[in-house]
Each structure stands twice: as structure tokens, then as C-alpha cells.
Amino acid sequence: MKRKNKAQRVALLKTLLVFLLLGAGCVIVVVWAAKTEDSDLARSLRVAIGLPEPKSQSVTPDESVPVVTELPVAEEPVTVAEVPDPEPLVTPDPEPLPIITFKEIAAQRHLWPDTLRLKLDVRVPIRYNGKDYGFMEFRKGVTLEVDAVSSGGEIFCRIDGNYLSLSVYETDFYGWFKGKYSEQYDVQPVTVDLGSKASSRYRLGTEKGEAAFWAEMRIWCHQNYEAVSLTVEEDGLVFKWLPTEDVPIDYSVEAREIARQFLLKRAKYGGRENYAACEIRHPVTDELLGASSIFIPRL
Known part of the structure; x- marks a missing residue:
């Protein structure tokens, strides 16, 4: 068992x-x-x-293990809807300023300056009736008291009581006008007649030249005053005139314009004068009605 x-x-x-x-x-x-x-x-x-796959064993630096780099999978292109740029804000061009000519400025007294500045030094010999009477000298920047503005681009002004006819470009007129009226007008530059000498083929000192000058001067006097009684004295011009109309007249202004025309027309025939004084007298009593003078440096 x-x-x-x-x-x-x-x-x-x-x-x-x-x-x-x-x-x-x-x-x-x-x-x-x-x-x-x-x-x-x-x-x-x-x-x-049903066992899980084994994890990769660590590789020592000495082991040669091929490194497999996975290629990136190409992604499908993403279509992005383009957003149109916003329309830029359109700023309308400002309305162009009205153009004003120097002639229009001369016709409107409220557009004239009371004073201007001289843009250059002026030192010119004073010449009248073939003689030199010293020098007229003014410094750049001196104040000009504006007396009148002519449509041809002249500024009639005073410096220390002396009346001058200057080109607008000899003053700071355009700078002044732009500073005051830049938002109202676009000023059109004027072409100034500088009174080039001897523009006529006849010259003073010759019979034809003297005759042509006096004919032109008399015609001008007759057209503007209906009188031609103008004589050249040693120290100035004498113009005998009595207006036919009973209206207020500034005889000094008229005397200055007669002297100015005398100088401009003399320069046309080769004259050297750049200064002239004029008296206006009563044609019967010889009473002095007014007097003035003018200096035109450019002549």
C-alpha cells in the first residue's frame, strides 16, 4: 500500500x-x-x-542606428479669400484761386499797401537838363511810403519826402501781397517796361530828335490837359494850365505825372535825365497852383 x-x-x-x-x-x-x-x-x-508593441530601446552613442527622418506631408494649399483694400479717401483738389493782374490791383486802391521795403541799395546820380546834381542814395530795407500803383508795374512812393518811381520788383510788393491775400488771389506777375533808352532812331541833340521828342510831349499834354504850354527852366518844368471843369484837383499829383512823362519820353530819345521837378501855374495870373518832383533811378 x-x-x-x-x-x-x-x-x-x-x-x-x-x-x-x-x-x-x-x-x-x-x-x-x-x-x-x-x-x-x-x-x-x-x-x-494581444500584447502591445515593444518600445524602442535606447541607443548608445557608439551604436550606429540609421536615423529615419519622416518627410513632411505636403499640406493642401489653403485658399484665403483676398480682402480688397479699402478705397483710399479721395481729397478733392482745392478750387484754384482767381487770378488777379497787376492792372486790376492798380485799379483797386484797397489792395495797395501803405508801406513797402526797398529790396536793394539805390545810389544813383541825379541828372536833369544835361547836368548832374549829386547823388540820391537809399539803403536796402528802408521803408517806402506808397503813394500810388500804376498798371504798368510801377510803385510811386516817398522816401524822406522824395518821390520815386520804382519797379515793383525793386520792392517787396509781391511778398507783401502774398502774405496778405494768399487765400484770396493768385497774383499774375507783371512785365515791367524799364524804359529802355534810345528806343527811337532819332536822338536828342539832333534836329529830328528834338522835334520828335517835343511833338510827342505836346501831343501827350494836349490829350491829357488840353494845353501844351510846357517850358523847360533851369531848375524845373513850368506847365501853365487851368482846368475847364470845376472839379477838385490835386495839382501836385498832376505836376509829378508831367515830370514823369517828361523823363520817360526824354529817355526814349536818348536823354540822360532821371530827375525832374514841375510847377503848374495859372496861365493868366501865373499863380502857383501846385508843384512836385520825381526821381526814376532806372533811367
Whole structure:
């Protein structure tokens, strides 16, 4: 009886040992399958058993493991709708200023300045009736008291009581006008007649030249005063005139204009005068009605 039980225990131990060996073998196979990456059999076992894929083992710096760089997947182009730029704000051009000519300025007394500045030094000999009477000298920047403005671009002004006829370009008139009326007018520059000398083929000092000058001067006197009684005295002109109309007259202004025309017309025939004084007298009583003078430096 004891031998029979002993044989059963031995058989049971052998069976248990076989199961242990089989279980250990299975565990070894499972562990091998779980860790082995480069075996198709291990991969198949993992799939069959349901084991997860093994994580990549760390590679030491000495191991040469090819590095596989994944190429970037080309993304499909994204179409972005273009937003049109906003329309720029259009600022309308300002309306052009009305153009005003110097002739129009001369006709409107309220557009004249009271004073201007001289733009250059003036030092010119005073010449009358073939003689020199010293120099007239004025410094740049001196104040000019404006007496009148002519449509031809002349500024009639006073400096220390002396009357001058200056070109508008010899003064700061345009700068003054722009500073005061820049938002109202666009002034058109004037072409100034500088009274170029000897513009006639006849010259003073010749019979034809003297005759032509006096003919032109008398015609001008007759057209403007209906009188031609003009004589040249040693120190000035004498014009005898009595207006036919009973109206207020500034005889000094008229005397200055007669002297100015005398100088301009003399220059036309080669005259050297740039200064003249004129008296207006009553044609019957010889009473002095008014007197004035003018200096034109450019002549």
C-alpha cells in the first residue's frame, strides 16, 4: 500500500514539473515575443496574444542606428479669400484761386499797401537838363511810403519826402501781397517796361530828335490837359494850365505825372535825365497852383 502511494506521488510530481516547465517556457516565449522587435514570429505572437508593441530601446552613442527622418506631408494649399483694400479717401483738389493782374490791383486802391521795403541799395546820380546834381542814395530795407500803383508795374512812393518811381520788383510788393491775400488771389506777375533808352532812331541833340521828342510831349499834354504850354527852366518844368471843369484837383499829383512823362519820353530819345521837378501855374495870373518832383533811378 505504501509503495502504491509513493508511486502516485512521484507521478504527480513529474506531472507538476512538466507543467512548470511548460509554463516557464510559455512565459519565456511571451517575454521574448514582447521584447523582440526584429522577428516576424514574435510580431505574430504579439498580435495573437494581444500584447502591445515593444518600445524602442535606447541607443548608445557608439551604436550606429540609421536615423529615419519622416518627410513632411505636403499640406493642401489653403485658399484665403483676398480682402480688397479699402478705397483710399479721395481729397478733392482745392478750387484754384482767381487770378488777379497787376492792372486790376492798380485799379483797386484797397489792395495797395501803405508801406513797402526797398529790396536793394539805390545810389544813383541825379541828372536833369544835361547836368548832374549829386547823388540820391537809399539803403536796402528802408521803408517806402506808397503813394500810388500804376498798371504798368510801377510803385510811386516817398522816401524822406522824395518821390520815386520804382519797379515793383525793386520792392517787396509781391511778398507783401502774398502774405496778405494768399487765400484770396493768385497774383499774375507783371512785365515791367524799364524804359529802355534810345528806343527811337532819332536822338536828342539832333534836329529830328528834338522835334520828335517835343511833338510827342505836346501831343501827350494836349490829350491829357488840353494845353501844351510846357517850358523847360533851369531848375524845373513850368506847365501853365487851368482846368475847364470845376472839379477838385490835386495839382501836385498832376505836376509829378508831367515830370514823369517828361523823363520817360526824354529817355526814349536818348536823354540822360532821371530827375525832374514841375510847377503848374495859372496861365493868366501865373499863380502857383501846385508843384512836385520825381526821381526814376532806372533811367
